[in-house]
Amino acid sequence: MTDGLTEYALRLGDDSLILGQRLGEWCGHAPMLEVDLSLTNVALDLVGQATLFLGIAGDADKLAFHRDVLDFKNCLLVEQPNGDFAQTIARQFLFSNWQELLFRELTQSRNATLAAIAGKAVKEVAYHARLANEWMVRLGDGTAESRARIVNGLDWMWRFGDELFDVDDVVEPLIASGVAVDVRKLRGEWDQRIARTLSEATLEMPKPRRAAKGGRIGHHSEHLGHLLSEMQFLQRAYPGATW
Amino acid sequence: MSVPALKDEVLAVLAGVPDPEVPCISVVELGIVREVRADAVVITPTYTGCPATQAIEQGIRAALDGHGFRNLKIETALAPPWTTDWISDEGREKLRAYGIAPPPQGAAKNSLREDVACPRCGSARTEEISRFGSTPCKALHRCLDCREPFDRFKCH
Numbered sequence: 001m002t003d004g005l006t007e008y009a010l011r012l013g014d015d016s017l018i019l020g021q022r023l024g025e026w027c028g029h030a031p032m033l034e035v036d037l038s039l040t041n042v043a044l045d046l047v048g049q050a051t052l053f054l055g056i057a058g059d060a061d062k063l064a065f066h067r068d069v070l071d072f073k074n075c076l077l078v079e080q081p082n083g084d085f086a087q088t089i090a091r092q093f094l095f096s097n098w099q100e101l102l103f104r105e106l107t108q109s110r111n112a113t114l115a116a117i118a119g120k121a122v123k124e125v126a127y128h129a130r131l132a133n134e135w136m137v138r139l140g141d142g143t144a145e146s147r148a149r150i151v152n153g154l155d156w157m158w159r160f161g162d163e164l165f166d167v168d169d170v171v172e173p174l175i176a177s178g179v180a181v182d183v184r185k186l187r188g189e190w191d192q193r194i195a196r197t198l199s200e201a202t203l204e205m206p207k208p209r210r211a212a213k214g215g216r217i218g219h220h221s222e223h224l225g226h227l228l229s230e231m232q233f234l235q236r237a238y239p240g241a242t243w
Numbered sequence: 244m245s246v247p248a249l250k251d252e253v254l255a256v257l258a259g260v261p262d263p264e265v266p267c268i269s270v271v272e273l274g275i276v277r278e279v280r281a282d283a284v285v286i287t288p289t290y291t292g293c294p295a296t297q298a299i300e301q302g303i304r305a306a307l308d309g310h311g312f313r314n315l316k317i318e319t320a321l322a323p324p325w326t327t328d329w330i331s332d333e334g335r336e337k338l339r340a341y342g343i344a345p346p347p348q349g350a351a352k353n354s355l356r357e358d359v360a361c362p363r364c365g366s367a368r369t370e371e372i373s374r375f376g377s378t379p380c381k382a383l384h385r386c387l388d389c390r391e392p393f394d395r396f397k398c399h
Contacts, residue, residue: 033373034372034373034375034383037373037376038374038375041375041376041379044290044292044294044379045290045291045292045379046292048290048291048292048293049291049292051292052291052321112322113321115322116321116322116324117291117321119321119322119323120321120322120324120325123324123399124290124291124379127374131374131375
């Protein structure tokens, strides 16, 4: 069992790493060049965050490329497949609005490294959230086709939102000592943000779903293993290979 | 050598190290050299995931070694986070001359702003083409008067 701070850093780092990898899958495949640039730029920021957070937990490269699926601590939301463009945007919408609030609070952490990473990354995440919010509106208040797709995409991603606000006995002591953010307190503000953008996008709040959880303790969907098989291929085929 | 003299000499060396992605300005003008101490040069990355970070460090290392500062270490500090307000006025002018609209001084607080003057003809009538550009620090715009597309260094 790792110590609390290591575990917390793994969770933060794995969220960023896995979503960064997912967005990277769009490289060369996005519906237009501007979107290709946007998604890969966001991916780059996320991989940068992951490098810093995983650096708290150990050797970032080793953690990224040598762990197996059960040792990853990301939330289930970020490992969900890209689906169509709307599903990707729905995932980003839920995640970036959460991450912006999380990092805003994490800048106050009593752990100086966490606070420094958050202070740096929060400015970048504001950009990610705005990108996702604008696309939610464009797709929702767009054509019948784009609307149907974003409704479907959001409906799928919605069940993974609750996990973002869970606190367990790993994080509880870190909250008490001022190191970790109490994400439960961010729920109201996140709900408001989500509702505001959905209203602008002329979309309904999705129907409540049974929440899907487990990522924080390594219980993942089948999708994560497939993602890792691609991300980790080189280090598994040629252990220790360097650039 | 006294510390202030060393500092001046090291800064002069670093003034000759270009940013690898925006080579018209130096790492000093870009504001990523934060401190020169008797034992180390402290630098800070621009964007968290900027791929140039490693190349910048290598460029600085080579310049220091080449000028007899082999004993100076390079340290990276994340806080306070880099901001475009740290780009020098001279650096801003060089960006503009290079065709990249520089971020206005003091504008970092309003990082999502989009208004920008064309770096070629100076017209304020411009539009955003793509909020994300060829590097994390840039967005793509177009001038509605001279019709030239151009990069804008994002306020950050």
